[in-house]
Amino acid sequence: MSSTEHRDPRETGGAVDPAPVSRLGAALFRLGRARRDVLAAFLRRRGWSFAVLPYPGYGTPGQVRVLARVVLAAPGREPSDVRGVAAWRRLVTLQRSRVDVEVGTDGGQTTSTVRSGPGGLVDAVLPWSLPPGTHPVRFRVGDRPEVGATVHVADPGAGAGIVCDIDDTALLTGLKHPLSAAWRTLTRAFAQRAPVEGVADLLAAVHGAHGEHAPVVYLSNGPWNFAEPLTRFLDRHGFPPGPLLLTDWGPSPEGFFRDGRTHKRRSLQRLRAQFPAVRWVLVGDDGEADPVVYGDFAREHPGAVEAVVLRQVGADVGPGTAREAPAEVVGGSVPVVRGPDGHVLLRRYRAATSGDGGDRPPRLSP
Missing domain, CATH: 2.60.40 (Immunoglobulin-like)
Structure with a gap:
């Protein structure tokens, strides 16, 4: 079939061919780069x-x-x-x-x-x-x-390390409501933003249990432009210190939008290679792709993950719901705990990783 021949949607399950979108994104990327080069040359002369x-x-x-x-x-x-x-x-x-x-x-x-x-x-x-x-x-x-x-x-021999998402995990953003989240993000200084209840205590407790030099990494799809105020925000609200791994917004050479899932997957694989002896506690939320990305990583590398910890996002989730949520296991051995805030998550994490057979979640199929 030639590159210009019409493809029956039934042959692709009704999905839209991503190639034109990718070409448009690449074209916009090149156009933006050319515009920046012209502007940069003008400003350099000034x-x-x-x-x-x-x-x-x-x-x-x-x-x-x-x-x-x-x-x-x-x-x-x-x-x-x-x-x-x-x-x-x-x-x-x-x-x-x-x-x-x-x-x-x-x-x-x-x-x-x-x-x-x-x-x-x-x-x-x-x-x-x-x-x-x-x-x-x-x-x-x-x-x-x-x-x-x-x-x-970090100590490469630390028993465990932490990978933590930022939006709606550490910082209240409301990504389930994109327009209000964008307005909040773009118009308010980070000093006016609020942390998610109890998540700093959760991370501090997990970090403290595995030694002063256990690695802590904040992994987000947010833009690098926000790295400095985010670092100050995390420090101000008592989160353990650690680097941020962020990304860029807008078109890329590969497509119209940068793929946040790919960014997180590649970052997790790189951390696994750099810290082969560390078992990671993956902290995120269920508002976007964290359950899929973390779950896939835990299934592929169960020996590299101690637990998956997910904050439940949404007004319909309350403390009672979190306490009654069934325990889960992925990868045959990795516990998944859920809760509406850091305090509930810490309690459930401790129960799931205590080593007490009566407290560990039942084994489910991977």
Whole structure:
């Protein structure tokens, strides 16, 4: 069949052929990149220069993953200095790829040069030997002042680690109602946002049970533009410190929208490879794709998952419903616990992972 021949919908189960949508997304991506290149050239002539937005990274005692973003900024202004502004203003940035950035440990004992990739993202694994703990790192580009971030070096032998979603898991967003969620996200400063009840206590308890240097990672489909205020939000509300793994919004070379499920699946596989001895507690909510993504990962790698913990989203879910919800098991051995808030989830997580045969959920088919 030729590429232009009409395909009977019955041959594809009535599904819409994704190829035209993907081609449109790729075309929009190229158009946007060309527009940004023209604007960047104009601003560079007016004195704008490259600047770095630093993000927390993570690693093991043999290597670290550093994360940052290169953008254009006006003379005398640092893009990381903006605080207390509506989130939409953070989306108005001009990212630049193929820019060399110097990154080093505090004091300059160890330095490396990395290059920004698509979307201006700096994402590099460096062979640095740092002990477990939180370490400062510095980024510099051109004549701009250095800017700082941290890398969270975990104990690769920790018994368990945490992967936690953000929207409607740590931060109240209301993604089940997209228009109101978008309005709330784009018009309110993160300092005015509210955490999900009890989830910080849940994560702190799980983290504390597995050691000071157990890895904690916040995995979200939100844009990298929100990394800095999200990091402050999590710290302000008592969440354990850890890096954020975010993504970009808008068209990509592969399609009209970036695939959030693919982003989370790839991130989980990468964490499994980097921490092969760690069993992960996967924390999310049932408002979007977390049950599917976490469930698939647990079925594929049951030995790498200690539990799946899902907050139940929706006004129709109350504490009584959570207490009566049947226990589940995926992958033959991984317990799945559900509840409306962190306090209920912590109680059910402890019961499901206590090792007491009477408290563990019944085994269901994987």
